[in-house]
Each structure stands twice: as structure tokens, then as C-alpha cells.
Amino acid sequence: MNEMKIAWFGHVASARRNGIVTYSRMMLNGLSQRQVDVVFFYHATRERHLVTPPNVRAIRIGALDIMKRATVASLQAERIIKNTLSMERPAVAHVSLSFSNLDSTIPELCHKFNIPAVATVHMPYGQPRSFWGTAMRVVYRMYVNTLDKYDAVVVFSENQKGMLYRYGVENAQIFVIPNGIDVNTYHPGPAEYKQELGARLLVSYVGRVDPEKNVGALCEAFAALDLPDDHILVIAGDGLDYGRLRRKYSDDPRIIFRGHLGDPREVQRILRASDINVLPSSIEALSLAMLEAMASGAAVIATDVGADGEALRGAGIVIDVENLEAQLPLALRQLIEFPDFREELRRRARARVVEQYSLQGNLDRLIGMYTQLGYPPVRKAYGI
Numbered sequence: 429m430n431e432m433k434i435a436w437f438g439h440v441a442s443a444r445r446n447g448i449v450t451y452s453r454m455m456l457n458g459l460s461q462r463q464v465d466v467v468f469f470y471h472a473t474r475e476r477h478l479v480t481p482p483n484v485r486a487i488r489i490g491a492l493d494i495m496k497r498a499t500v501a502s503l504q505a506e507r508i509i510k511n512t513l514s515m516e517r518p519a520v521a522h523v524s525l526s527f528s529n530l531d532s533t534i535p536e537l538c539h540k541f542n543i544p545a546v547a548t549v550h551m552p553y554g555q556p557r558s559f560w561g562t563a564m565r566v567v568y569r570m571y572v573n574t575l576d577k578y579d580a581v582v583v584f585s586e587n588q589k590g591m592l593y594r595y596g597v598e599n600a601q602i603f604v605i606p607n608g609i610d611v612n613t614y615h616p617g618p619a620e621y622k623q624e625l626g627a628r629l630l631v632s633y634v635g636r637v638d639p640e641k642n643v644g645a646l647c648e649a650f651a652a653l654d655l656p657d658d659h660i661l662v663i664a665g666d667g668l669d670y671g672r673l674r675r676k677y678s679d680d681p682r683i684i685f686r687g688h689l690g691d692p693r694e695v696q697r698i699l700r701a702s703d704i705n706v707l708p709s710s711i712e713a714l715s716l717a718m719l720e721a722m723a724s725g726a727a728v729i730a731t732d733v734g735a736d737g738e739a740l741r742g743a744g745i746v747i748d749v750e751n752l753e754a755q756l757p758l759a760l761r762q763l764i765e766f767p768d769f770r771e772e773l774r775r776r777a778r779a780r781v782v783e784q785y786s787l788q789g790n791l792d793r794l795i796g797m798y799t800q801l802g803y804p805p806v807r808k809a810y811g812i
Contacts, residue, residue: 432798433465435513435521437534440470440478447716448524448550457481458791467516469509471499471528487512491528499528506530510537519802522546535577544579544801554711554733555749560640564711572596579801584714585735603797607714608790609723611782614696616725622701628658629764632702634695635717637667642708642752644669647677649757657682664689664698699724703770704763708756710749712736719785722777727770729759739785743776
């Protein structure tokens with residue numbers, strides 16, 4: 429797609445280490461490969477020498493990062509955005525929510541220059557009866573007025589789309605465009621890491637080690653199975669629960685804590701070596717880590733939260749987060765004790781991502797949406 433320019437509002441901060449950072453990185457690379465010019469607004473204060481793909485110009489606007497979960501834009505951020513939009517005049521502005529305290533202001537700035545604004549809703553959600561699910565539904569309700577300022581909203585599933593309509597989103601068009609990952613980067617391959625560990629079977633978790641991720645429940649379930657020493661669980665990631673869990677299981681040589689892995693190639697090595705990958709979260713949107721594991725050929729166990737159950741069902745084992753303590757050990761034992769079943773799920777997982785969740789398919793749908801929104805009618809001024 430030639431001669432289209434997009435303004436992208438996303439994250440690069442290494443301190444966040446979560447899917448919204450991965451999403452921005454993948455989409456910038458993908459858009460660059462499609463010859464789309466991108467003006468990339470980012471808040472990070474740590475990345476002083478950010479390297480961007482060709483056709484991507486980075487605009488650093490600075491921010492205060494609060495506990496790696498919330499971002500408060502710098503005092504000059506609004507002025508920088510306004511001046512840049514005036515000069516660059518992109519066809520569309522695309523914001524990964526939550527971006528910062530400017531989430532509601534950005535579409536207003538865009539509409540001053542007749543630039544349509546798109547928001548991708550990354551906020552996770554879960555079962556409505558759970559603590560985390562209830563908490564995130566409150567967040568969704570709080571975002572309704574903000575989302576209605578955008579011309580279009582991207583969500584990952586029909587369930588998420590229906591939730592936004594029920595909560596009162598009326599003005600924005602809602603597009604269901606699931607996450608996609610690069611299936612040429614994440615693919616089955618030699619299990620070198622497994623051999624280095626001397627493991628006969630490798631179970632992995634890749635992601636943040638925070639309370640809502642239930643990594644402690646995974647460690648407890650794995651330890652309780654009383655498996656041989658050559659059955660290994662690898663935890664790749666860090667977070668609020670990391671130190672506590674590492675200390676708790678320091679005497680179990682079968683559970684290895686790798687911490688945050690800054691090199692994606694090391695994550696790819698772990699996933700290719702994984703027989704089983706587990707994502708026991710209480711809340712998700714659509715987990716990129718899960719899709720990467722599926723594309724790498726792991727048999728996946730995941731909770732039925734966000735859009736994860738929809739993506740995995742029929743190609744992995746979907747469990748109920750409200751019955752996690754009972755169902756997770758059973759699912760692990762089933763995959764460990766029945767290797768033919770495990771191999772069949774590994775094959776199905778890879779096929780599912782290639783067919784439905786590839787980065788190329790995601791980009792095709794996004795660019796189609798950009799083209800559709802590229803010449804919108806002039807919107808009324810706010811308050812009129």
C-alpha cells in the first residue's frame with residue numbers, strides 16, 4: 429500500500445514487558461514492510477536511542493510511568509502531538525489503549541485536522557463473577573465515553589464487541605480484528621534449549637509474573653504432580669510475584685525461573701523447545717504470548733478469559749479459571765501421560781494460528797480499515 433501515512437500511538441518501554449509493547453513493535457514492523465509511512469508517538473523515558481524500522485519516524489513525548497501499569501504524559505505532550513499532526517497530516521491515527529491520560533484527548537486533537545482516529549482496546553477482561561473480571565468490567569464502563577470519541581474501535585472478538593455495545597458505545601464503528609503474530613518467526617524447530625536442560629519434557633510459561641497471571645497456581649500444580657527430575661517447568665518473565673515464587677520454589681530443581689528475557693530470540697528458543705505451554709490468567713484480551721506458543725508448536729493450556737478460549741478451543745485445552753486448582757493439574761497430567769494426544773494438539777495449535785491469527789492477515793484487515801476510514805466526513809465539534 430503506497431503513499432499512506434499513519435500516526436501510531438504505542439509503547440516501547442522495556443519496563444512494561446507486556447503484550448501492548450509487543451503489539452506496537454510487530455505492527456510497526458509489519459506496516460513498514462507494507463511501505464506505509466508511520467509517525468510513531470511513544471512515551472518512554474528510557475529508550476534514548478530507539479531503533480525503528482524503515483518508513484517509521486519516532487516522536488518521543490515523555491511520560492511518568494506509574495508502577496509499570498499507568499502512564500501520565502509529560503506537560504508538553506499535547507503540544508507536540510498537535511504540532512506534529514498539523515505538519516504530517518496522516519490519513520489515520522491509531523492509538524493502542526491504554527496509551528496514557530491522553531486517551532480521551534488524542535481523538536479530539538485528530539478531529540481538529542479532520543484525521544480519523546482509531547483505538548485498539550487492549551484492556552483485558554475475564555469471567556464476570558471473578559474479582560479480576562468484575563474489576564476490569566468497571567474499567568470498560570469507565571472507558572465508554574472515551575471510546576465514543578473515536579471513529580473506529582478495534583477489538584479482538586465478537587464477545588468483546590458485544591460487551592462494548594452493552595456498556596453504551598454508540599458512535600464508534602467497532603471492528604473485530606484479532607491479534608496476529610509472525611508465523612515465520614514463531615514456528616516449530618529444533619529443541620536445543622530442551623537438550624541443554626537435559627529435559628525429557630518441558631512445560632513453559634512466558635509473560636508477566638503478576639497476581640492476575642496465576643503463575644503461583646501453575647508452579648503449585650506442577651510441583652504437586654511429583655514428576656521425574658527430567659520434567660522441567662520454565663518461567664520466563666518477571667513481575668510483582670516473581671521474587672516470592674522464586675524463593676518459594678528455590679529448592680525444586682525442576683522449576684526454573686529465567687526472569688525477563690530482553691532478547692526475543694531466547695523466548696523463541698524456549699517456545700520451540702516446549703512440549704506444553706500454560707497461560708492460567710484470570711484476565712486477558714487476546715494473549716500474544718499464547719499465540720506465539722501455539723505457532724511454535726506447543727500444546728497449550730489456557731483459561732477461558734478474554735478471547736483466549738475462543739482462539740484455543742479445539743486446538744488446545746481450555747480450562748475454567750474459577751476451578752483452576754482442580755482443572756490445571758488434570759490438564760497437565762493429561763498432556764504429560766498421553767503423548768499422542770499432546771502431539772495432535774501441537775499440530776492443531778500451529779495450524780490454527782497460521783489459518784486465523786497470522787500477522788499478515790491482521791495487517792490486511794487493518795489496512796482495509798484504514799482505507800475505509802481515510803476520507804471520513806468532517807465530524808461535528810465537541811459539545812455542538
